[in-house]
Each structure stands twice: as C-alpha cells, then as structure tokens.
Amino acid sequence: MSTSTMNPSNSILAVGSMAFDSVRTPAGNAEQVLGGSVNYFSVAASFYAPIRIVGVVGEDFPKGHLDWLGKKSIDVSGVQVAPGKTFHWVGSYDGNMNEAKTLSTALNVFEHFDPKLPSLHTDSPYVFLANIDPILQQRVLDQVKPPRLVACDSMNFWIAGKPDELKKTLKRVDILSVNEGEAFLLSGEKNLSKAAARIRELGPSVVIIKRGEYGAALFTRESAFLAPAFLVDQVVDPTGAGDSFAGAFMGYLAEAQVHRDLAKTNPQQWENLLRRAVLAGCVMASFTVEDFSLHRLMRLNTHELVDRQKSLMKMISVS
C-alpha cells in the first residue's frame, strides 16, 4: 500500500459531500460526528493511494479534522471553507440496517457547492464522483485531463429528479456503484443481471451493485462476480459503508495503476483486478460498520486490513 504524495501517477481525485452526521442505530447514538461521502471514500482509499479531495465545509468545521485527513496522505487543499454551517445529516436505522431513514437534512454551505479544482488536481489519473448533483459531477469532469478511470455513485434523489443529467454523467464514466434499489430505479428492471445490463448500455462498462449486509455484485461485459460482505460480530452503524467500499475499490485499482484499456489488452487481468478491488471494498466496508462515523477507520491499521482480506478470501474459497 502506497504512501507517496508528490503528484504521483496513482492519485485519486474525489469530489463529494463533507458533513456532520447525527445517527441513531439499534447500537446507540452519535451526535454531530464526521461524515459525508468524500470523507468515508478518501479515508478508505488512503490505505492504497494518495487522495485529493474537493468539497465544502462551513466555518464550524474543526480544523483538527482537516489536519487529521492531511496526515492520511489526503490532500485537502481543494476543500473550500464557506461562510455558514457545514452540511448536517440526521438519520436513523431501525430494524433494517440496510436502509437509513433520513430525519433531517440541513444542506447549509453544501447547497451552493460548486467544485473548483486546484490546478494540480486537474491531472488526477483516477476520479471518483461521489453522490452529488450530476451537473456538478460533469463540471468536475470538464476540469480534468482525461483520467485513466472514472467512477461515480448516485442515489434515488438524482435518478428520479435529474435522470437526463445523470445519463450525461454516465456516458463519461467507466464504473458506476449504486445499491440494489437504485439500480432497479435507474434501469427500470427488477432483476440484478438485467438491471446491470441496462445500466451498462448507459455508459459505464463496469457496474457494481451494493447489497448491504449481503455484499456486492460486479458486472462487466464478460461476467458477473458475486462477493459477500465480511461477517462482522456487530454492525454498529452502516453509514458510510458504501462510500468506504468505493474508496477501497478505487484505491485498489489506483495502486495497481489500472487503465480502462486493460479491458481490451488483458481482459483476464482487468477482470481479476476488478474482482480483487471489490473484495477490498467489502473488507473496508466491514470495518466501517463496526463503529460510528469514521471511528473504526481512524484506528484501523494495515495489519488488520490484510488479516481480514485473508479471512474474506477463506470465506469464499473452494478448492
């Protein structure tokens, strides 16, 4: 796992929300803790590659958080501090740990977020567009030199609310990761394989469908790969599982310096790296859910990560 930082050939640019979350789950509560898609993504990805994040926070966002991200080989020079308060999400999980119930959303400074990339960020070889307005996702792509790989996430709000703009984004994306319900809504299909096939027609050559506690499914032109979630002893808070999945997934591919052309030049290796990246994502998500906010990832070490990767491999191996 790499820790080099100077404009390296495997940097990932990640754009998305930075937030405070207040969460209630059957395991307890967390008030006003660090959240937001780009935070989960970048901390997860930082185990594999250097990260540059672009986002916006309010004046209430503790400088200590940004300092801490900086120590994780996460470049925070693209984080804008805007007058006002940081985005605040309040949600709960009751019974069904696979689906959050939003109790309130205060967009605050995030409402007028307009991603502006520092010039250094424009040559990022890997780009992850977290779940934000598809118009903003396109604006990010407009600012970067052609990357090796672009991945994005989305959600029901944009799928239903801005379908045409989302489709424009998807035309420019290699990899889409969404959850099962989002895949069904986006595709109009209620079957996993059919949904993935339909979404692939919209642009992304790779579709990942996240299935919460049941893992994730990867679809390429060639095949489907079904990865289970790692079995954890207790799910404390599922928030951020999907974003940290995406972070480790993208980090794994960036560390291996994968270019989309590999799909043509060495489809077998492409397929296999994608599969290993999915497993890396499952492992990272399994740590995320073991505590509130980024707490588990904050104290995660490489040794634990490698150990659990081996354990997950054992859980799926047949000889």
Place this chain on the structure above:
Amino acid sequence: MSTSTMNPSNSILAVGSMAFDSVRTPAGNAEQVLGGSVNYFSVAASFYAPIRIVGVVGEDFPKGHLDWLGKKSIDVSGVQVAPGKTFHWVGSYDGNMNEAKTLSTALNVFEHFDPKLPSLHTDSPYVFLANIDPILQQRVLDQVKPPRLVACDSMNFWIAGKPDELKKTLKRVDILSVNEGEAFLLSGEKNLSKAAARIRELGPSVVIIKRGEYGAALFTRESAFLAPAFLVDQVVDPTGAGDSFAGAFMGYLAEAQVHRDLAKTNPQQWENLLRRAVLAGCVMASFTVEDFSLHRLMRLNTHELVDRQKSLMKMISVS
C-alpha cells in the same frame, strides 16, 4: 451422478410433507400443483443419489406423480396413501420473494402423519428430516440404524411451538439448514455468526443458514463459507428453493459417500466437500425458482446442471 438403486451405500432417506400447492407470485399463479418439502428435496437429490421417501398423501393424489418420482430413482414404497385428502398449502409472494405469505393450510391426511419406515429403509446411510414436528423427526431417527450423516430442517412454527422437542432432535443431527429468520429465532441472536455458533452448541456440527436470493452461509467448527445465489433471469416462484437446496446438498455428500468422521480424519476434505455441496444446493435452488412447482426440475437435465455449476464457480472465483 449416480443412478444405482439396489440398497446402495449412498441412499438417502427423506421424510417430510407431500402436498398440493396453490401459489400466487408476481409472475403468475399455479393451482393445485405438486409441492411439499420431501418432493422438492427428493427430486433435487435424485440427480446425485438414490432416494427413499416417507410421507403421506390422500386418495386424491394422482398415481402419475408417484410413478414419475419412481422413474427418478426415488423409492416411493414408504409413501402411505391415507383415506382423505392430500395436504394443501395456499400461499403468495407479494413484492418480497424471500418470504411466502400463507393464505391457508389444509393439513388433511398430513395432520395424523406418523412416519413408519419400510424395513429396507432402516439402514439408510443418509437421512434428511424435512420440516415436520420434531417429535416425528425423532421417531424417524429411532427407526434407523446409525446413519453416516443426518440433516434436518425446521421452521418458526416448531422453533417457537416445540423448542424442547426441537432441541432433542438437534442433539441427534449433524447438519441443520434453516433460513436467516429461523436461525435468529432459534438462537436468540441477531447476528449470523453468533446465531450459527449458538446453534452449533445445540448439537449440529454444521449449520447452514439460507439467505434466499442472497445465497447461503455454511458454518462449521473451523470456518464460515459464504455462497451467493446464482443470478437467474427471472424468479417465477421461490417455493421449494430451500428444500431443493437441501436435496442437492445432501445428494452431493451422499454421492461422495461422506461420513461425519471425515471432519476428524480429514478436516480439509470435509470442509471442501461441504462447500461444494452448498454450491450444488445453490445451483439446484436457482433452477427451482425459475418455474412453478417442480416444473423446472422436471425438465432439468444433467448437462444444464453441470453448466450452471461451472457458471456459479466463475461468479465466485478470484485468481
């Protein structure tokens, strides 16, 4: 896959319900079609080993059904024909294909079912106790010479209604297969690993937790194995998926002539055969759900079965 029938060393005795089902699913309706746990189990298992079934039907049960089972190397000499009508289950699946809603249950002749084994059946090396009253499950075990492997199924009705009797059964069983909700109810745990560990303390050294469209998890003393469900193009009717899973699982182990002692003498091989048996179960279940009743299994051929086994292996392989 074996088709020998003369008191062979890999015969499976299966005891459970034989029924007519009337089912409504989003894909359509089926009225008064062949159903019942032992029918699904035995047809699935018959692809691997000779089967002997014990059950009861009413005078309305078409002789053609029994003749057809007989042609599948299924010995039906233990099927009692009792005065009255055959068990009739009426159910529907609305939205959630993982859970049937029972609309009506007419037990009919099944209400007074008392399994009596023909003498030839008492030396069956493999025994499967489908989901019936745990008192009857024990009565079956009382009648057989010590088998190589005993597996059983159960359901919420018995877990909640006859917990002490069920625990007596479990003490005599090597393998329990239940679904997720049943595992949680039986164990008092809401976590998959913990539930399996608790159930293993009750007797079965192997616990299989079925997860519907998400596959199945296998727990042994050594490890956990997570198998996905095969991705089918359309789920027409999930009825019987669990029983045909169990049939192929047990059939696979019987064909390999597995004895429980293998867990001690060659734990690696034991583990691996169990894992392959689980995958065989997932594959068989995936065929079952593609049509109503046993219709898909009726027209299933070995070539299709082998093909799909290979496809499922591809869906979980990482090199």
